[in-house]
Amino acid sequence: MIINHPLLGPRDAQEFVYLGDASLIDRPDASGETALDDFHDYLYLRDNPAGSHKELWFHEQGDRSWLVVTRDTRTHEITHVELAFEYAKRRGRDK
Amino acid sequence: MSQKSRLDGGLIDRSRPLSFSFDGKNYTGYAGDTLASALLANDVRLMGRSFKYHRPRGVFSAGSEEPNALVELRSSARREPNTRATVAELFDGLEASSQNRFPSLRFDALAFNDAFSSFLSAGFYYKTFMWPAAFWEKLYEPAIRRAAGLGRLYGKEDPDNYDKGFLHCDLLIIGSGPSGLATALTAGRAGAEVILAEEDFIFGGRLLAERNLLSEQDGSEWAATVISELQSLANVRLLSRTTVFGQYDHGIFGAVERVSDHLPEPISHKPRQVLWRIYAKRALLTAGATERPIAFENNDRPGIMLAGAMRAYANRWAATASQDIAIFTNNDDGHRTARDLSAQGVNIVALVDCRIDAPPSTEFEVLSGAQVVNSRGRLGLKSIQVQLRDGSMKELACGALGLAGGWNPNVHLTCHKRGRPIWNDKISAFVPATDTDPLLRAAGAAAGILSTHGALLSGAGKAIEALKELDISARTPILPKAEDAPVNIAPFWYVKGGKGRAWLDLQNDVTVKDIKLAHQEGFKSVEHVKRYTTLGMATDQGKTANIGALAVLAEMEGKTIPDVGTTIFRPPYTPVSIGAFAGGSRGKEFRPYRLTPSHKWAEEQGAVFVEAGNWLRAQWFPIEGESHWRQSVDREVIAVRKSVGICDVTTLGKIDVQGADAAEFLNHIYCNGFAKLPVGKTRYGLMLREDGFAMDDGTAARLAEDHFIVTTTTANAVPVFRHMEFCRQCLWPGLDVQLISTTEAWAQFAVAGPNARDLLQKIVDPTHDISNEGFPYMACGEITICGCLRARLFRISFSGELAYEIAVPTRYGDALIRRLMEAGKEFDVVPYGTEALGVLRIEKGHSAGNELNGQSTAAMLGMGRMVSQKKDSIGRVLTGRPHLLREDDYRLVGLKPVNAGDPILSGAHLMNVGEIANAANDQGWVTSAAYSPHIGASIALAFLKKGDQRLGEVIRIVSPIDNLEIEGEVTSPHFIDPEGERLRV
Structure with missing residues (x-):
């Protein structure tokens, strides 16, 4: 596969390490009353879609950016790539 | 040797004869030949034995689709099995031999399989060799492997790159x-x-x-x-x-x-x-x-081959399988083959066309509406039986038969x-x-x-x-005039009615009957039929076989071929040698290996090295008179405890953490607190995974308000850095913090033992106070040594002794180890390797990879109280799961044998005295064990149920695979200096 790195352009997927569902970015509030359940769900429950999937890739043999890659699990077509840093900030993680 | 079946013309270079051998016999071919074309030119039709029934087989095709003519090429370490004679380019001196026959190709003892073919029908593996289960591995499989083999590997390393x-x-x-x-x-x-x-x-x-x-x-x-x-x-x-x-x-x-x-x-x-x-x-x-055949009874004899291949042999290689050839076709392309062969002077015995309206010919006899129903000739085709349009039978003598079933x-x-x-x-x-x-x-x-x-x-x-x-404009070039014959074909896949076997897949010996039987037994999906009958497997992947089988299956199902569908095509298109996939990644080059800055020096000392991840580390340093590794390791351990030793610890991961929020960031990734760590101090840190299990441990040294050095274990240097980047970029992107791995940038040595400070004082520039008061336990700082060389000093200890780790830019690592050893002479300094390092840390009760194995919690490691509840760190919430807080969970303990001479082995399990040693009674296991020169006995660290409450108890240490059963005493994991006084002197 080729991943179109937002800063570095098209790179071979061999340069990357795969982590998994981008929902790992949405870490629950650790101080909430339901934190134990929230963390359980966050860590262990995943959707497994046949189709578009947002996932985390780490450019380990490159610039060490974590990327959020939107990939179709059926065709491997990649429709969107962005820096996880930007994505996470948009999800409100910098507050 | 004459080339009896060589024709005129062709794209071979007759001025360059090449000699080669097949099954020990010498032949001559020409440059431009393949092994198959040269064998045909030399009148050799028998080239192999079939996979299952050991039927005599000849070359079937002229390309990479070849199912039959699999040979071994070359000799000794260059021997290569299962190559297709049709794509093996001839060279002078080529040695080739046939496969899957014993003792010889013409007489194969295992051909009796053919007589018992009714026992070897579709799915015979599954039906015949089911019971008793234990027989499979010991008896059935080796026997089948011997009988139904392909070529043999030589067993020596391939000498080529x-x-x-x-x-x-x-x-x-x-x-x-x-x-x-x-x-x-x-x-x-x-x-x-x-x-x-x-x-x-x-x-x-x-x-x-x-x-x-x-x-x-x-x-x-x-x-x-x-x-x-x-x-x-x-x-x-x-x-x-x-x-x-x-x-x-x-x-x-x-x-x-x-x-x-x-x-x-x-x-x-x-x-x-x-x-x-x-x-x-x-x-x-x-x-x-790729052309496909038509199946009929005994359609697998040497000499029966694809018609288009015959044409290629005649036109390109000027070779023919026989001077008397018949063609069996369902389409016009078969006629083209007959015409070309005829033009090359080959006698066309007959062209058998299953179509009633076959085009006539003036050059050869066309039998329209006829079918080839059987053949004769054990080691090579002698004749075919043709059923004519009126139903009568005719026997035609011929040495080869071309099959033209259309092109895929x-x-x-x-x-x-x-x-x-x-x-x-x-x-x-x-x-x-x-x-x-x-x-x-x-x-x-x-x-x-x-x-x-x-x-x-x-x-x-x-x-x-x-x-x-691609925004490149191109124009059609002027192309030559060429034939534009329409395709006239009447689909015809196999001749019905025969009692014998009609082969669909020559390579795997799958017949029409096998497909029908599989269907009768309920295998209706084409993918199931493939796996049940082995259709389309092995080197040719059914290139000439699959479509015929699909047609049979379609007929059984009463469907069309497209409705039955085809199996999925997967890479590789043709076989690729493992060597090509491995490339240069063989032996020592299998993966990169890394050398420590003191490697050259350690080699000079005669060190024994061990692989640690990608690194080669010194394991111990034998000196004259030592013949057993334990002698070296014991001596190194005692030297550290008594005076001073030096160990290269460069391999530990080092991560530079900088930024205004560096302390807050560390608070998130370590379960214990770092916000209040003063500048100039180092602290032990335990990193958890989000699920509450320990991920790694190490130290973080605060060089400035906004600057920390984090260390990781050698094995986890890469994953921990990846994890920290994940935390920084994905979880806390608002923090002002930056990370960089500096593992390679610094050469780092542990200097450990009561004389460590005295030694260091000899090289540390006098402007820096490293006295116990000026540089106490857990202090850290940037200093200069040896006259202005910048260095970092950490007063941390893995061994339990007064100890420091000193780091210099990597290029000075070799010089530093030499300087330290020189300066340490008066203290009888010794270098120590990873074995002594292990003994020292077990004596001190420090955890390492064996304890931090991904299955241990902070509580199990005796560090439950370290998990700060005052802040949000990775793993804190799920550490609170009731199951992880169980009172009867495992706890890290020490073990000593009751009889001082007994050895403890890591991996052994712990059982209560008086209970049967089985899984139900299991009380825990030994994680690390070593002989302790300090204690004078074997000691160990172990996880034991409720271990912290069982100090002093006697427990059985059992390892049935090592024949070990001894009694041990449960102790504190700290075998030396539990109060930590030695660290602080």
């Missing part, structure tokens, strides 16, 4: 027949970056095998003209002897170039093969088509990304589905366009179409 390479292009063209050449010419002239890959050793594909003229030229001449023009273009790369074997995602193709397979051995510095990874913006599949486009690569081919009634074959893949198009015969004229036009047209998408 294999390489890997990367290529980029606008247009990859796969195959150089008429459509491929037209494509290459169009794209090459347009200035596109083109790669033309051809599996054969001459470009031209089917043009080389046909007699039809292109305008006034021979096809091979036209191909040579085009190739010479392409060679002159800098933007075109021609790769012959190169098979594109797979299409992967996003325009990536795998190809193997057989650089030296046509030579006795590679010329110096050249690889045997190169595995290319090709990145193509667009690709064109111009891989042609080579759609394989269009299916590697799950594309499904579609059925084309006009040619009765699957063709690539159009427009399903924007990157890979098919043209020519691969797209079902079987005439030369059509192939040329479609090649040029598809090239223009593909290049347009």
Whole structure:
């Protein structure tokens, strides 16, 4: 596969390490009353879609950016790539 | 030796005779021959034995689809099994031998399998060898392997080199027949970056095998003209002897170039093969088509082969399987073969055409509406039985029979990304589905366009179409006039009614009956039938077999072939040697290895090295008179405890953490607190995973308010850095913090023992106070040594002694170890390796990889109270799961044998005294064990249920696989200086 790195352009997927569902970015509030359940769900429950999937890739043999890659699990077509840093900030993680 | 079956003409070089041997007998061929063509020219038809029944077999095809003629090439370490004689380029001195026969090809003792064929029907593995289960591994499988084998490996390392390479292009063209050449010419002239890959050793594909003229030229001449023009273009790369074997995602193709397979051995510095990874913006599949046979009783005898292959042997290689040949066809292409052979002077005994309306011929007898129903000739075809249109039988003597069942486009690569081919009634074959893949198009015969004229036009047209998408404009070149015969075919797959076996898959000995039986037994999906009968497996992947079996299955199901569907085509298109995939990654080069800064020095000391991750680390340093590793290790341990020792700890991961929020960041990634760590101090930190289990441990030293140095274990240096970047970029992107790995930037040495400070004082510049008061336990700082060399000093201890770690820029590492050893002479300083390091840390009760194995919590490690509840750190919430807080969970303890002489082994399990040693009674296990010179006995760390409450208890240490059962006393994990006084002096 080729991943179109937002800063570095098209790179071979061999340069990357795969982590998994981008929902790992949405870490629950650790101080909430339901934190134990929230963390359980966050860590262990995943959707497994046949189709578009947002996932985390780490450019380990490159610039060490974590990327959020939107990939179709059926065709491997990649429709969107962005820096996880930007994505996470948009999800409100910098507050 | 005469070449009895050599004809006139052909693309062979008669001025260059080549001698070769097959099964020990010497023959002569010519440059340009393949092993198969040279054997045929020498009248050798019998080339192998079949996989299951050991039936005598001859060459069946003239290309990479060959199911029968599998041979071993070369001798000794270069011996290569299961190569196809049809693609083995002849060279002088080639040694080839047949496979799967004993004692000889003509007399094979295991041919009795054939007589018992009724016991070897579809699924016989599953039916016959089920009980008793234990017999499978010991008896059945070895016997079957011996009997149903292919070739043999020599067992020695392959002496040749294999390489890997990367290529980029606008247009990859796969195959150089008429459509491929037209494509290459169009794209090459347009200035596109083109790669033309051809599996054969001459470009031209089917043009080389046909007699039809292109305008006034021979096809091979036209191909040579085009190739010479392409060679002159800098933007075109021609790769012959190169098979594109797979299409992967996003325009990536795998190809193997057989650089030296046509030579006795590679010329110096050249690889045997190169595995290319090709990145193509667009690709064109111009891989042609493969002919398919028609099945009938005893259709597998040597001499029975594909008609188009006969034509190729006659036209290109001037070789024939016999002087008297019959053809069995269901389409007009069979007539072309008969005409070409006849023109080459071969006697066409008869052309058997199952169609009633077969075109007539003045050159040979055409038996229309007839079928070949059986054959004779044990080691080679002697005659065929033909059922004529009126039902009468006729026996025809002939030495070879050509089968022409139509042509299957080579759609394989269009299916590697799950594309499904579609059925084309006009040619009765699957063709690539159009427009399903924007990157890979098919043209020519691969797209079902079987005439030369059509192939040329479609090649040029598809090239223009593909290049347009890349904004490269191209024009159709002037193409030669070529034959444009329509395809006239009446689908006909197998002759019905015979009592004997009619082979569909020659390589796996799958017959029409096998398919029918599988269907009767309920295997209706084509994928199931494949696996039950082994249809379409092994080196040829059923290239000549699958379609016939699909037809039988369709008939059984009362469906059409497209409704039954085809099995999925997967890479590789043809076999690729493991060596090519491995490339240079063999032996020591399997993966990179890393040397510590003191490696050269350690080698000079005669150190014994051990692999630690990618690193080579000194394991111990034997000195004169020591003959056993324990002597060295004990001496090193005692020296550290009594005076001072030095160990290279560069391999530990080092991560530089900087930024205004660095402390807050560390608070998140470590379960214990770091916000209040003063500048100039170091703290032990435990990192948890989010699930509450320990991930890694190490220290963090605060060099400035906004600057920390984090250390990790050697093994986890990479994963921890990845994890920290995840935390920084994905979880807390608002923090002002930056990370960089500096593992390689600093050479770091542990200086440990009561004399450590005295030693260091000799090299640390006097401006820096490293006295116990000026630089107390857990202090850290930037200093200079040896007259202004910048260094970092950490007063931390893994051994439990007064100890420091000193770091200098890596390039000074070698100098520093030499300086430290020199300065330490007066203290009898010793270098110590990883073994002594291990003993020292076990004596001190420090956890390492054996304890931090991904299954241990902070509580199990005795650090439960370290998990701060006042802040949000990774793993804190789920550490609170009730199951992880159980009182009866495992706890880290120490173990000492009750009898001081007993050894404890790591991996042993713990059992209560008086209980049976079984899984139900298991109380825990030994994680690390060592002989402790300090204690004078074997000691160990272990996880024991409720261990913290059982100090002083006697427990059994059991390891049935080591025949070990001893009694041990549960102790604190700290065997030395539990109060930590030695650290603070």
